[in-house]
Amino acid sequence: MSRLRLFVAVLPPAPAVEELRRAVAPLHALPGAGELRWTDVPGWHFTLAFLGAVDEELLPELKERLARAARRTEPFPLRIHGAGRFGGRALWAGAAGSIDLLRLLAERADAAARRTGIPMDGHRRYSPHLTLARSRHETDLRPCVEALGGFEGTAWEVGEMALVRSDLPVSGVPGEQPRYEVVAAWSLGH
Incomplete structure (x- = not known):
């Protein structure tokens, strides 16, 4: 039985990604930026729930439950906003707009995975972020x-x-990035 490494995400549209790419480009010239592993622009996303390695046989039920979660959530406004860091290991861009609805969607994605039988990490408050760069060691970000x-x-x-x-x-x-492939997507609110 094969296992797939999966996550549920909101993917920003191309114009939003391009705006952010232009804003991030000058950061590559800052001191210490060369030590960072910058994420690939096509892979930028807001993770809602990281599922880890999932047995392929669980996919049909997982897709059904995620579809239900999407239908129960109305579309909402969002924008990429500001920046932050997780210690000296990860640089990220944040989000603004209907963060409560984004959190609700994340909770519903997490619940769908749990109900499918996927063990999820302990519950922690959802913190919307789009990872821009990582470091193998503590770096002044x-x-x-x-x-x-x-x-x-x-x-x-x-x-x-x-x-x-x-x-x-x-x-x-060195520098090779993970490859991301959309397995399925669901419209919100219907």
């Missing part, structure tokens, strides 16, 4: 956070939730 902190992206309507497969790099080539 404050210059990046300060440079991007005032970023205000254009609002868009979140109208879809996606189930995404993540294939980790296997080549051992």
